[in-house]
Amino acid sequence: MISSGAPVFDVSDRADIDRLVRRFYERALTDPTLAPVFEVLAIVGLDEHLLVVGDFWEQILFRTTRYEGNFLPVHRALHAHHGLTPARFERWLELWVGTVDELFAGVHAERAKSKAEAMARSLERGVRRPFASG
Structure with a gap:
């Protein structure tokens, strides 16, 4: 039997x-x-x-509570300095999905891709919305 080289294991741990x-x-x-x-x-x-x-994705995939943060302010700062364009978000998602598909297959792998798209x-x-005053 010839292997297709496709991943056969799901994301299972940290x-x-x-x-x-x-x-x-x-x-x-x-x-x-x-x-x-x-x-x-x-x-x-x-x-x-x-x-x-890693803490962030562990929380997303396995519902741990290690991640303590808010990634929006960091990404707003990056946007201010580098311009987080739609093309950059698309490329980020393309690389993430491609990396997941290269390494894993299964329920958690699919969740990693769908959550990345939503994120x-x-x-x-979020990076384009004005800062809330107050």
Whole structure:
């Protein structure tokens, strides 16, 4: 029997999430559309950032409570400096979905893709809304 090379395992634990996040960031950091936005991580600290992103996705996929944050203000700041254009959101989503599909298949993998799409759409709207006063 010849293997198609397609993934046969679903995202099942934090190690899988870390693998997914790290592979995605490897791609994003070298992508011509996304690299200018992601290069700030060299200043902030990539490893620390990846832990936070892992916490976020662990909460999304497995309903843990490790992630404590609000990613909208960070993305608004990125938008102010780099212009988070619709093309950049589309490319981010394309890379994320491609990375998920490369590594995993199953219920959690599908959830990672659908949640990413919803998040991209929400962030795209959110970075353009005026700040609430008060």
